[in-house]
Amino acid sequence: MRKIPDNRAWWLVLPVLLLVAFSALVPLMTVVNYSVQDIFGPGxxxxxxxxxxxxVLRDERLQASLLRQFGFSAAVLAIEIPLGIGIALMMPKGGIRASLCLILLAIPLLIPWNVVGTIWQIFARGDIGLFGWGLNELGLSYNYTGDPVDAWLTVLLMDVWHWTPLVALLCYSGLRAIPEAFYQAAEIDRASRWAVFRYIQLPRLKNVLVIAVLLRFMDSFMIYTEPFVLTGGGPGSSTTFLSQTLTTMAVGQFDLGRAAAFSLVYFLIVLLVSWLFFTAITHMDKER
Amino acid sequence: MAEITLKAMAHSYEKHPAGPEDYAIRQLDHVWERGGAYALLGPSGCGKSTMLNIISGLLAPSEGQVLFDGKPVNHLSPRERNIAQVFQFPVVYDSMTVFDNLAFPLRNSGLPKAKIRERVNEVADVLELEPLLRRKARNLTADEKQKVSMGRGLVREDVSAILFDEPLTVIDPQLKWKLRRKLKQIHEQFDITMVYVTHDQLEASTFADRIAVMYEGRIVQFGTPTELFENPNHTFVGFFIGSPGMNLMDVTRCEGGVQFGGSRFPLPEGLLKRLAETGSDNLRLGIRPEFIELTEPAPDSHPATVEDVEDLGTYQILTAQLEGQSLKVRLSEDTRVERGQEVHLHFPARWLKLYVDEYLVGEAP
Known part of the structure; x- marks a missing residue:
């Protein structure tokens, strides 16, 4: 076939170019634009x-917030990933009981963020909340509005409750995709339960775990609504995570230049850590 | 090593089997003797794999007992039965190297490291896997994977039996032949009970001392390759074994024998007596293509028309029309026959087999 040079064909790329521009480039460049200027008003x-x-990088309040944020995301991943795998392993393989489990697991995922925050705000109260009241009745002094550690643990527990089902569902689908033949072969090879998990199930969960780890990292690193509704970032600033700090800066103090610079740093951190996770997991057992 | 006995064993995948057609394996008794090399031969869907899974313990039979050396093992898992099994579709643990794959069953049994290395190297040597030992199993080709899968079955020394479920399907013919020889050698060397499932008669007869032919959930005949060839117990064995299979002609009773069309086949006294005892009219006369002879016209020969001649290089297959029935005749290369030609067929009496209701009728004892 003979090629016909016709540069008008470039116009065909235009729709995509426009779409990308409006969805990503323009907003991002606006932020970049703000981050290098001090703006007092129009013109x-x-x-x-x-x-x-x-x-921004020297700001101690931000550094503390960043540290808190990393701690929170690390705790979320350390709890939710193993717990999710564990739940998926324990779930029935099929039938009505499996459907029931799936529905129960899906419920927390369907609740809107600020409703989750409200639910826990009431649930964890010492006077009328079942959870807080129960803990106090057991003789533990628990008060999430006054004690930073209690507040922190409550936010963590809330996130575990809200998002572990996602990890469990992903792992469950991964487990169901393993052909029965592998279990049969393992049974014949006299593999222990642990060996089956370590050498058959875990390697085949790798792909869904990449998704689970990335989703949970990104979401937890950007957490905003639930702690905002539950504790408002307090007591003190003990549960003030990065998003909230950013919002306070941008909307509360109208410090747009600083907020823009901070947004970019924030964005780069998320990108970098996600890339690290992705590369680490996908290269875990490459040929040496 | 163990003697494996199936006692009044039957299996159905239905919860409440209504009739015999709901059974994957109909009730049967069978003994796999200690140290034997057996083949389980049959078409797909005849219950071969079900039988194998019941022996290994992956499947519990719905009726009857499985015994190892006389002890019931129905409730024991494959691990407790200490069985090795090689599957039709190769299973390799793809996150491990080939070495680790082969070592896996040994590590699970808690063998010392030096012993594991020794056994893995031995098996890798037999299967020619040595150059691949350090490779990840995921990157292997299909036949390499099948060899690894097979190696895992062979690596344990102390097994009760090794079961093979069509283990060579994706391996190319040359290597297939070689591996079959290796298996045979391993069998002779270690004297392990081996059951080899296949639908290929050549594979069955090169590997096994005795072959069990399965058909519709039953073992219809259990015997040496020669017995299966010369004395098929069931029309299915006659038809399934041999290439081409046995000629089976629908016949009716007549004075002193059986007939179809105008062709009469006298039967010996003993057979006639047995025939008189059965009331069934489902009679078939069988003869293998190898045993039909071309002769000059004679009182006991039957005139037939040649329909087709296929030259297969080392022999030719003649299709002849006799009284409306097509017969295959296997001829040597030097016989000259042409399509449409009239030939005279001779059926030697000792190779004519009479089947009543599909089962062979022997002379009265």
């Missing part, structure tokens, strides 16, 4: 270079 902006970035 009243000054170029400040990297000053906002240097400022």
């Amino acid at each position: 009243n902006a000054y170029y400040v270079g990297t000053e906002w970035f240097r400022d």
Whole structure:
């Protein structure tokens, strides 16, 4: 076939270009634009270079918030991933009982974020909440509005309750995709329960675990609504995570330049850590 | 090593089997003797794999007992029965290397490291897997995977029996032949009870001392390859074994024998007596294509028309029309026959087999 050079064909790329521009490029570049200027009002902006970035990276409040955020995400992953795998392993393989389990697991996932926060805010109260009241009746002093550790644990518990089902569902689908022949072969090879998990189930869960780890990392790293409704970031700033700090800066103090610089740093951290997880898991057992 | 006995064993995948057709295996008794090399031969869907899974313990029979050396093992898992089994579709643990795959059953039994290395190297040597030992199993080709899968079955020394479920399906013919020889050698060397499931008669007869032919959930004949060839017990064995299979002609009773069309076949006294005892009219006369002879016209020969001649290189297959029935005749290369030609067929009496209700009728004892 003979090629006909016709540069008008470039116009065909235009729709995609527009779509990408409006969905990603324009908003992102707006943020970049803000991050290098100090804006007092329309038509009243000054170029400040990297000053906002240097400022943000030196900000102690932000550093504390970042540290808290990493701690929270690490705890979320450390609890939800093993717990999710465990639940998936214990679930029945089929029939009415499996359907029942799936429905029960799916319920927390269907509840809107701020409803989750509200539910736990009441649930964990010492006077009328079953959970808080129960703990206090057991003789434990528990008060999530006053004690930073209690607040922290409550937020963590809430996230575990809300999102472990997602990990469990993903792992369950991964487990169901393993052909029966593998279990038969393992049975013939006299593999122990642990060996079956370690050498058959875990390697075949790898792909869904990549998704689970990435989703849970990104979501927990950007957590905002639930702790905001539950504790409002307190007591003190003990449960103020990055998103909330950012919102306070951008909306509360209208510090747009600084907030923009911070957003970009935030975005790069999420990107970098996600890439690290992805690469680490997918390269776990490559040929040496 | 163990003697495996199936006692009044039957299996149905239905919860409440209504009739015999609901059974994958109909009630049978069978003994696999200690140290024997057996083949389980039959078409797909005849219950071969079900039988194998019942022996290994992956499946519990719905009726009857499985005994190892006289002890019932129905409730024992494959692990407790200490059985090795090689599956038709190769299962390899793809996150492990080939070495680890082969070592897996040994590690699970808690063998010392040095012993494991020794056994794995031995098996890798037999199956020619040595160059691959350090490779990840995931990157192997289909036939390499099948060899690894087979190696896992052979690596344990102390097994009660090794079961093979069509283990060579994806291996190319040359290697297939070689591996079959290896299996035979391993069998002779270690004297392990081996049951080999296949639908290929050549594979069955090169591997096994005795072959069990399965058909519709039953073992219709259990015997040496020669017995199966010369004395098929059931029309299915006659038809399934041999290439081409046995000629089976529908016949009716007549004075002193059986007939179809105008062709009469006298039967010996003993057979006639047996025939008189049965009331059934489902009579068939069988003869293998190898045993039909071309002769000059004679009182006991039957004139037939040649329909087709196929030259297969080392022999030719002649299809002849006799009284409306097609017969296959196996001829040597040097016989000259042409399509449409009139030939005279001779049926030697000792190779004519009479089947009543599909089962062979022997002379009265």
